[in-house]
Amino acid sequence: MAAFLQRGGAWVLGQTILILAVIVLALRFRGDGHGLAMFVLGAVLLGVGAIVGLSGAIGLGRGFTPFPKPSPDMRLVQNGIYAVIRHPLYTSVMAAALGWALVWQSWPALLAGLALMPFLNLKSRREERWLREQFPEYPEYAKRVRRFIPWVY
DSSP: OHHHHHTTHHHHHHHHHHHHHHHHHHHHSOOOSOOHHHHHHHHHHHHHHHHHHHHHHHHHGGGOOSOSSOOTTOOOOOSGGGGTOSOHHHHHHHHHHHHHHHHHTOHHHHHHHHHHHHHHHHHHHHHHHHHHHHOTTHHHHHHHSOSSSTTTO
């Protein structure tokens, strides 16, 4: 249990609870299905989330993990999607959660999805402290590349 917590397991647990809340709330409290614009926007966000997440997972390769603390043998990835977004996997989760809520037109799920945003922002900040400790080049990388949205934030 101590190793789980040392690697940032509490962050993983919190993220998992919020993601499950989005999924379950959308299925339990779905809308009437009349909002075509919401459905289309949700589908687009789901697609963006899938593409960004797949790109991030491929970029990390064997370094892919839900834990925010990097393993000692990990290398700092700065190419591929990581050349334009520092945390594409978090971007993916946020986009997919919001997309899922909009597809199902579920306001409770949308609220849970919106709660993921500040949570993942805080998780990314903690992860970046660990990355700065492990990789001397990380501060320069962080100056060049935005956290979640290319060229914006």
